[in-house]
Amino acid sequence: MASEAATNSQHSNHALNTYTGTQIVASQPASDVIKRAVMTNGVDAAATDPAAQSRLHRVFSVELPTGGVTNQKQSGRCWEFSLLNTLRHQFATTNKVKDFELSQNYLFFWDKVERANMFYQHIIDTADKGPNDREVAFYLKMAGGDGGQWAMAAALVQKYGVVPDYVMPETYNSEHTKAFASTLALKMRRDAVTLRDAAANGASAAELDQQRHTMVGEVYRMAAYSFGEPPATFDLEYRDDDKQLHRDAGLTPQGFYDKYFGVDLDDYVVVTNSPDKPLNKLYRLASQENIVGGKQIQFLNVDMDVLKQTAIQQLQDGETIWFGNDVLQQMSREQGFLDANLFRRAELFGIDLTMDKAHRFAYHEAEVTHAMTLTGVNLVDGQPNRWKVENSWGEKNGEKGYFVMTDDWMDQFVYEVVVHKKYLTAEQQALLETEPVELAPWDPLM
Numbered sequence: 001m002a003s004e005a006a007t008n009s010q011h012s013n014h015a016l017n018t019y020t021g022t023q024i025v026a027s028q029p030a031s032d033v034i035k036r037a038v039m040t041n042g043v044d045a046a047a048t049d050p051a052a053q054s055r056l057h058r059v060f061s062v063e064l065p066t067g068g069v070t071n072q073k074q075s076g077r078c079w080e081f082s083l084l085n086t087l088r089h090q091f092a093t094t095n096k097v098k099d100f101e102l103s104q105n106y107l108f109f110w111d112k113v114e115r116a117n118m119f120y121q122h123i124i125d126t127a128d129k130g131p132n133d134r135e136v137a138f139y140l141k142m143a144g145g146d147g148g149q150w151a152m153a154a155a156l157v158q159k160y161g162v163v164p165d166y167v168m169p170e171t172y173n174s175e176h177t178k179a180f181a182s183t184l185a186l187k188m189r190r191d192a193v194t195l196r197d198a199a200a201n202g203a204s205a206a207e208l209d210q211q212r213h214t215m216v217g218e219v220y221r222m223a224a225y226s227f228g229e230p231p232a233t234f235d236l237e238y239r240d241d242d243k244q245l246h247r248d249a250g251l252t253p254q255g256f257y258d259k260y261f262g263v264d265l266d267d268y269v270v271v272t273n274s275p276d277k278p279l280n281k282l283y284r285l286a287s288q289e290n291i292v293g294g295k296q297i298q299f300l301n302v303d304m305d306v307l308k309q310t311a312i313q314q315l316q317d318g319e320t321i322w323f324g325n326d327v328l329q330q331m332s333r334e335q336g337f338l339d340a341n342l343f344r345r346a347e348l349f350g351i352d353l354t355m356d357k358a359h360r361f362a363y364h365e366a367e368v369t370h371a372m373t374l375t376g377v378n379l380v381d382g383q384p385n386r387w388k389v390e391n392s393w394g395e396k397n398g399e400k401g402y403f404v405m406t407d408d409w410m411d412q413f414v415y416e417v418v419v420h421k422k423y424l425t426a427e428q429q430a431l432l433e434t435e436p437v438e439l440a441p442w443d444p445l446m
Helices: 002-014 019-025 031-041 043-047 078-095 102-127 135-141 150-158 178-200 206-225 251-260 302-316 345-349 356-362 407-414 426-431
Strands: 234-237 243-249 268-272 281-284 298-301 321-325 369-382 382-391 402-406 414-420
Touching: 031 043, 043 150, 043 345, 078 102, 078 251, 078 268, 078 321, 078 369, 102 135, 102 150, 102 178, 102 206, 135 178, 150 251, 150 268, 178 206, 234 251, 243 251, 243 345, 302 369, 302 407, 302 414, 321 382, 356 414, 382 407
Parallel strands: 268 298
Antiparallel strands: 234 243, 268 414, 281 298, 321 369, 321 414, 369 382, 382 402
16 A cells, blocks of 8 residues: 555646646747637637638539528427428429428427337337446437437338428427427336336236337327327418419328329438448447337448548439538538638647547547538539538528538538438449448447
């Protein structure tokens, strides 16, 4: 056992020397000027690169025609909004109606019910593990949440179809989800206690399934009170850009999707760049799948150049693109800027903040926080230098809701795009038929 003197000596070796710290600050050129700028204006204002205005020029060599943006308001439904944006743009082009909008509330309702059902199944399947088991803890933490993946939205469309926004419009609760989410999370966790206690007391699989069925029915009631009930049929009515009235009566949501969209979502693939994992492999995130027996959440992990080239090809063919990113990095919400050098914080503080993408994933610096829609790209000698982005934060952000993104921001902070598999090589398409590598529930791609 170390002596008290030796221990005190070891502690003193690691103690902070405030005098040395003061000397370090004083030795920096213009340290007083920098302190005044940072303390008065804040870190980001003092670190902003004014040259970003030039880099983020809003002209694009490939720019798809789109209308007004949507607004998810105080909710985490970007993954649904972005998929529905890609679908509504297709409808707008085919039917000559610029600002047609699909109901986000409709898919959100079914996601709450389906995801609760999946949660209860996970709880039953892991009933032999303690609540502090990492997998169980993950499910409990995610209870009631709004966030999601492209494949989750696609699975909902495949099972339930879509409806126009006027058929199932937004409610206060769909636009401000906090109170509903917290109430649902409490119910789901309480139900988890009930299910696990029943399993521990020897309940049969049939008895647990009956309890699960009752609990899902209660979630349906909560969702119906909060968001309204989904329609079984509706009448499609719209006036196109030539002022011609169109009416198609008695449509089901699935029938509307099949007749007016006809997009096979199974033809699309989530192309990912996650260099903390081996490239040119197929991965699966089963822990977040929201429909039992529905579409799997899969990622084809490729080099960033492949990801960008498939996106460029799809834009050139006139189709917008769902993409997942870390929007909280180097972003100006007011100006609608996404630029990896927008805030030069490392230079401001005289420190090294460089981390490559693989290390940012491995050390929890990188995560997918948002989904948006690519609607354009600017190519110089065939290479992209900036991209046009449709956000779902309403018209008061950026230029009427549209953002512009530098190519280096895409390199660093874009992690996945959803493209038609026809843009992949034969070798890459063959990977889609391989057995996917199962990802841990807490993988950064969640």
